[in-house]
Amino acid sequence: MNAEDVKKLAKDLGADLVGIASAKTLNAFPPDPLWPQTPEKILPTCKSVIVVVQHIPVAAFRAKSNIPVQYMDMLVLRRMDRVAYKLADTLEREGHPSFVTAAQETDWNMKNASYGYLSTRHLGIEAGLGTFGLEVNILTPEYGPRLYLTGILTELELEPDAPMTEQVCIGESCSRCLYSCPTDAVRHYGIDKRNCATEAQEFGFATATAFFMKYVFASREENKELIKSRDVFGFWQGLLRVVGSFGDCPRCLAVCPVGNDYHAYLANPQKVIPEKTPEKVDKAKGFRKARKDGDEISGLDDWNIRWVGPEGYKGIVARQMQEFKKAQKAKEEEAK
Numbered sequence: 001m002n003a004e005d006v007k008k009l010a011k012d013l014g015a016d017l018v019g020i021a022s023a024k025t026l027n028a029f030p031p032d033p034l035w036p037q038t039p040e041k042i043l044p045t046c047k048s049v050i051v052v053v054q055h056i057p058v059a060a061f062r063a064k065s066n067i068p069v070q071y072m073d074m075l076v077l078r079r080m081d082r083v084a085y086k087l088a089d090t091l092e093r094e095g096h097p098s099f100v101t102a103a104q105e106t107d108w109n110m111k112n113a114s115y116g117y118l119s120t121r122h123l124g125i126e127a128g129l130g131t132f133g134l135e136v137n138i139l140t141p142e143y144g145p146r147l148y149l150t151g152i153l154t155e156l157e158l159e160p161d162a163p164m165t166e167q168v169c170i171g172e173s174c175s176r177c178l179y180s181c182p183t184d185a186v187r188h189y190g191i192d193k194r195n196c197a198t199e200a201q202e203f204g205f206a207t208a209t210a211f212f213m214k215y216v217f218a219s220r221e222e223n224k225e226l227i228k229s230r231d232v233f234g235f236w237q238g239l240l241r242v243v244g245s246f247g248d249c250p251r252c253l254a255v256c257p258v259g260n261d262y263h264a265y266l267a268n269p270q271k272v273i274p275e276k277t278p279e280k281v282d283k284a285k286g287f288r289k290a291r292k293d294g295d296e297i298s299g300l301d302d303w304n305i306r307w308v309g310p311e312g313y314k315g316i317v318a319r320q321m322q323e324f325k326k327a328q329k330a331k332e333e334e335a336k
């Protein structure tokens, strides 16, 4: 099987996008060299990582509450796992040992927060599928950040895809993700993970441990109240449907104007960002100035620029929008 065969198989199984990264490159360029997330730490004989993307259908981002997105997320994750599993299984039956990365695993020895053995966002970028947004989600030209992705580690040597060098994110002049963030967690091509987690993992690991610490030291009467709290319902719901454990906050995904799915269905409902404040506007202005002045920005330093797009923003979203409008017009003419 060659790279083309593998990609065709992934698409036939239902993947929206697929790319291939070389294990050698991933080993040489870990996201943080101090705490390397590399395939060789998991499987020293790994030759390639196949990256599969499943997009989140956008209708739920038009809804008034976050709940429809959270539920769709779960369905998308299930579908993605099934596609990746079938791909790995087929490769192994063909004689190439392969398995799906445990994306939600964390190694507490590496960093003082959730930190997987591989970063799926970086896998996607190395596999040529997109580049970082200001909020360090991977942005694909097709679906912006509205997607999930996973990696299949294989011992089969495959022709890797070239990473994109053009920045997909519009950048500081857009800053819509920054404006929308309810916890002001968006940094300059970085993220305050702790702040983000308060919304994105409302009933995640940190909430669970905090709750049980409180429970252990509370009186019998206090425990009776605690057990009826919204937190317990959240944990139960998380066990059933993942909802609340992670990916709980859709705001920076909903407002990002990259992708034809945004142009088609989100441009109107997401035009106004209610969370936008004068302070956030000032923060974006500061980012713009810092980049223009060539200030030191850790998210854009010599190591990290690789994943942001070393050529900078060259108008990919505007080009995409023009093509999209042309296609829409042609469709309307055809329908007349």
Ligand code: SF4
Binding pocket: 132, 133, 134, 135, 139, 168, 169, 170, 171, 172, 174, 175, 176, 177, 178, 255, 256, 257, 258
């Ligand atoms: S909202 Fe704008 S600044 Fe944020 S990731 Fe998307 S394109 Fe980049």
Ligand code: SF4
Binding pocket: 135, 180, 181, 182, 183, 184, 185, 186, 191, 195, 196, 197, 199, 200, 249, 250, 251, 252, 253
């Ligand atoms: S997921 Fe929500 S809290 Fe986290 S960065 Fe995006 S908008 Fe902010």
